Amino acid sequence: MGASKTDLFTQEQNDIAAMAKALAHPARIAILQYLVEKNVCITGTLVEELGLAQATISQHLKELKTVGIVQGTIEGTSVCYCINPKVWKQYKALFNTFFKDVNPTSSDCC
Amino acid sequence: MGASKTDLFTQEQNDIAAMAKALAHPARIAILQYLVEKNVCITGTLVEELGLAQATISQHLKELKTVGIVQGTIEGTSVCYCINPKVWKQYKALFNTFFKDVNPTSSDCC
């Protein structure tokens, strides 16, 4: 197989999973951390920063763009990437909702 | 390829990515939500709850166990699963650290 049976699950469950999937690679975490830290939107720098090929970085950026957490605008020859603050906050909120507190005593197994 | 170049990234980046990977499937989100909600630790019920085959559920549970967020203890013929509150809180904390606030004005692209 290899394809998830998305129709079996709620919209929320698929949404959370899709978000998690976007974060499920260290290169994409590194890209996001870099963008958050530097604030300034850079693109070619990422190829030097991480030790991955240009095509690979481009692919990871595409995934982050598809999910909306990153946006890019053309700046002459290069493309300027940055965090989309709105989507970033949506992510944050959705994860916070998911990670609500568990009851420590009752959840200690059986 | 298909294998991530984990050696290029920091421990933290790999950790966050690994955690996200564990959450990157709607079935696993559904399992965790069910465990959090019901508190009581159930296992065979999941096969009925989600519409997936027993072998598939078992595989997802294994992944959640490997990552530590879920623990299982043998209860006679069946196995009793539940959230590991300690690991759950670690997840929560790591994501909160990652999702620190972005500056909304300065991050609005280039």
Add this chain to the structure above:
DNA sequence: GTATTATATCGCAATATTACGATTAAGTAT
């Protein structure tokens, strides 16, 4: 003992992901 129940594991097929070299596209400089 055999039968039953519950879960894990094996083996396989279909699809997805990761990575990169090569090529294309699109802007800038000369």
Add this chain to the structure above:
DNA sequence: ATACTTAATCGTAATATTGCGATATAATAC
């Protein structure tokens, strides 16, 4: 127009994931 720079896309190879039927394993019931 030609050369250069930057990023996206194509094509391909290696590996991972998802899903399930079939088979094992292990505990209980009779």
